[in-house]
Each structure stands twice: as structure tokens, then as C-alpha cells.
Amino acid sequence: MWILPLVGYLGVIVGFSFLTLAIASGLYYLSELVEEHTVLARRLLNRLIYGIIVIQVLLVIFDRFPFFLSLLGILSHLVYASNLRRFPIVKLSDPLFILSCILVLINHWLWFRHFSKPPAPSRQADNNWRQPYQVDYDEMPSFSEVASYFGLCVWLVPFALFVSLSAGENVLPSMGSEYATGERASAGLGHSRGPSDGKSKNKGMAKALVDNVRDWAQENGEIIGFWRGDQAKRF
Template sequence: MWFMYALSWIAFIIIAICLTISVAAGMYYVAELIEEYTTIAKRFIHFILITVTVLNILLLVLETQFTWTLCSIGVLSNIMYFFILGDFPFIGFLSPAFLFSMVLLIIHHYFAFSFFNNYYYPFPEILAYFTIFVWIVPFCFVLSLSANDYVLPQYADTQRDRYNDDTIINSGGDVVTNYFKKRAKKVGLLAFMRSVQESILPTRNKKF
């Protein structure tokens, strides 16, 4: 009996490793797609935002136990995500919209955990709420971080004054040259996955 029990744990570990590798491979593939088709990715995220906002309203109407506070935080978070999406694929980590959305994400988690602690729901329904209403949009933005590394620099009218104070430009530097220098310091999710891939599975040069 103990032998089959030990084999079940070994099989569980193997399945967990395979699932982890599959999820990582899927994330890598989706990140490459977003990097190559940024316009389509923006439309897709916009569609998800509208869908989640509508589902928040339907959740408040159809599920009487859900409070106005929880659903309002979800809608307000989506509004902040719309502001972030306006500059997609550029994501300003110090912009007010991004910082406020991160604060709302933490508050949303707090109210969601408090709600499900007070009201009983099956685990699949709890997981469905967190996946659709809390995690899916931030996860899309995380996958899109690497898309910013391959977009050519450009000036918007609202940002021109800020770049006039840039020491690189004022010292006679070239914007495009500076851009390609900074590309070597990519910190996106796709760049991290590529570094892990190169360290674990290094490419081999073919010898003829």
C-alpha cells in the first residue's frame, strides 16, 4: 500500500513540473505574439476591459450577495486600466494612473478576501472571481511589458516639455542612439524568459 502511495506522489510531482513548463511555454509564446502584434494586443486588452466591466455590473445585478463596494472597486480599477491602455505599449510605472491602479489592486484583493471570508462560495466560484475580475487584466499588462522594448521612440506633444529637460538631448545626444543603448537593458517578462532559456537551454552552433 505504501508503494502505491509513494508512486502517487512521484506522479503528482511529475504532473506539476509538466504543468509549470507548459504554462511558462504558453506565457513565452503569448508574450512574443504581443511583442509582434502590439495593435491587436491593445484591441484585445480593450475588449477584455469592456467585458470585465460589463460582468461587474451583471454581478451586482444578478448576485445579490455581492456588495456595491466590491463591484465599485472593480469598475474603478478598470477605469484606471483604460487610462494605462491609452499609452499602450508604453507603461509609465511612475504615472499617477499606474500607481493608483496598483493601490486599487491591493484594495480589491483585500475586499475580495474579506467578502469570501464572510460569505460561503465553492472554491471554483472563488477562483473564477479572482481570475476574471482581479487577475486577468493586470496579467495581460504584465505580458505586454516586453512590447515596449521594440517600439521606436517618439515624442508626444504632452511629453515634449519633459524631454526638453533631458540631459542626454541637451548635451547633443541622439535620441535613437540613446534608445538602442537602453534596449540592452530590457527588464520585461519576455526578456527574463529569454535569459532563463539561454541559461538553461543554451543555443549550440552547428558545425559543418
Template sequence: MVFMLIVTILATVTQIALISVFIGAGLYFLAEFVEEHNTITKKLIKWTINIIILCHLGLYFFDDVSFDLIAIGLLSHGVYYFWLSDFPYISFTSLSFVFSLVLLIFSHGLAFKFFVQRHSTFLEVLSYFTICIWMVPFMYVVSLSANDNILPTTNSEKKIVSGYFNNQNRSYKLKNIFNYIADMTTKNDHLKY
């Protein structure tokens, strides 16, 4: 019996380690996908918000979930929907971000209170939290890395990239480097096979 206990402990530790690696690999894949396909991700988040809003309405009309919980959920997803106008840029100091965090914490409290009073099963509680509370914030957390890898193209005042080269007061060190590389590659065209 002692050997079986040792095997069980080793198997449990191995399973936890493998699950952690698989979750990490999955998150890495999702982050890479978001970085490469911002518009698809934006549409996916939009459709997810719409489906979750329908789930909230279905829970209210067919499962007798409290109005307060549904109202906070709808308000939270309305704020998440508002974020899509600036996607993938998310400002952590914006009023909508702070308001969404407050709504997220408040919706957790209301959901715990509702499910304790209702004496729901663990699977019902986990399902509600996964779909109706955590799904969209998780999608935004995964998409945070997409903001880092977008090249600046324009500013509200002037174009950043082309403005660097068109500014008459700036020395052209970077432009000279590119011209030198272009000259070197065109001078050696006769060396190509």
C-alpha cells in the same frame, strides 16, 4: 501498496514539472505575440476591460454582489483603461500605476471579506478573482516586455534617429560606417551571380 505510493509521488512530481513547463512556454508565446502585435494587444486589452466591466454590472444586478466590491472593480478597470492611452509604455512611477496597485490590493481585501461572509464555494471565489481581478493586470504584466523592444522614433523636442544624422555639431562616425558598407557593396556589384 508501497510501490503504488512511489508511483503516485513520481507521477505527481512529473505532472507538476510538465505543467510548469507548459505554463512557461505559454507565457513565452504570449510575450512574443505582444511584442510583434502591439495594436492587436491594445484592442484585446480594451475589449477585455469592457467585458469585465459588463461582468461587474451583471454581478451587481443579478447576483447581489456588494456595491463596494463592484465600485472598486469598476474604478480599477477605469484606471486600467486609462493606461491604454500610453500602451505599451508603462511608467512604474506614474500616479495611475501606484493608484492601480492600491486599488488592486484593496479589491483583494474586499473580495476576500465578501466571499467569507457569503460562504461561497472555492470555484466561485476562484472564478471571480480570475476574471474580475487578475485578468487585466496579468495582460499588462505579459505586455511589459513589449515596451523594451520598441525603437525610439520621436521625442517631444526633436526626432531622435534623424536628429542624430542632421546634427551639425556631431561627428558622423555611424553614418561613415554605413556609407563605407554601402560603398563596398556597390563596388562589388560585378561579383554577383
């Protein structure tokens, strides 16, 4: 068979393209919702962080999860919560924001190593001299359980923060915006900013990422010749 494998590869490419567009559209829509309901979004993120901390404590107590790894996860979520102190504004050079990004990678790597290791031999295997290294597969977590733990306790809060927080470079000049932009708003009438600054809008990081990717695709499409400038504006 020659044609069917090519059709399979083409289907994978088309499916991946549709999946990427769906994720980008979802990120864009969620960013707009957060921009309209910042108070509700902050409240939900706060409760989500402390709810996951409670889940991790229960996993240590009842399911005997590793104590130090769980403690690292709890401390990481406390660091994530510190990014909400000026919600939804975040300065990309803020040490706490940089530390949060590093902790996401460390948690993912350590928990992946933990679930990749084979479980320790069960107590019944210690009494079985014929198979002293027998593994109790009943105590091994299933793929759905591992994926659910990663989705809820490792990735959910960083992903929600990525969708909710706004980069400091896009903040309107107002009271308290010095933290995000690093500039002080002038009070005099003679020091007014240009009209373009008045049209700037607080834009979420996920929304800015989607816009940048779209602009990059438009520019490269014009260079390659897929469409003209007027067609790119309607893209």
C-alpha cells in the same frame, strides 16, 4: 508502504515542473503575438476592460453583490485602462502602474474575505423560531462560480496587461520613447548611439521574466556543473 508515497511525491514534483514550463511557454508565445499585433491587442484589452465593468454592474443590480466592493472593482479597471494610453509601453515607476499593482492585491484580498464569510440568514429562518440562525445554502455561490469570478473579474485584466505591456528599459529610441526611457534621442549625426542600441527590441514584461529565469537557470547550472557553457547556449 514506503515506495508508493515516494513515487507520489516524485509525480507531484514532475507534474508541477511540467505545469510551470507550460505556463512559461504560453506567456512567451502570447508576448510574441502581442508584439506582432499591438493595435489588435490594445483594442481587445479595451473591450475586455469595459466588458468586465458591465458584468460587475449587472452583478450589483441582479445578484445583489456588495456595492462598495463592486465600485472598487470598477474603479480599479478604469485605472487598468489608463495604462493603455501609451500601449504597449509602460514605465515601471509610473504612479498609475504602481497603483494598478496595489489595486490587484487589494481586490484579491477584499473579494477573498467577502466570499469566505458565511452568508446572512435567510428570510425563512427569521420566521423559524426553532432555527433562527439557519443558513440558506442554496444562495451560497459554488466553488466554480467563485473561481470564475476571480478569474474573469479580478485576475484576467491584470494578467492580460502583464503579458501585453512592455517594460520601458527595452524600448527602441524613437519619437515618444522619452516617456519610457527617461532620455531624449539626439538628432545630430555626431550623437548616434552604439550599434548595440540599434539591435535592442521592445520586449514584453512576461517575455523578459521568462528570459531572466532561463538565464538564471543557465548560470546556476554552469556553477553547479550540470552542463558546460556550450551546452547552456543550446538550452
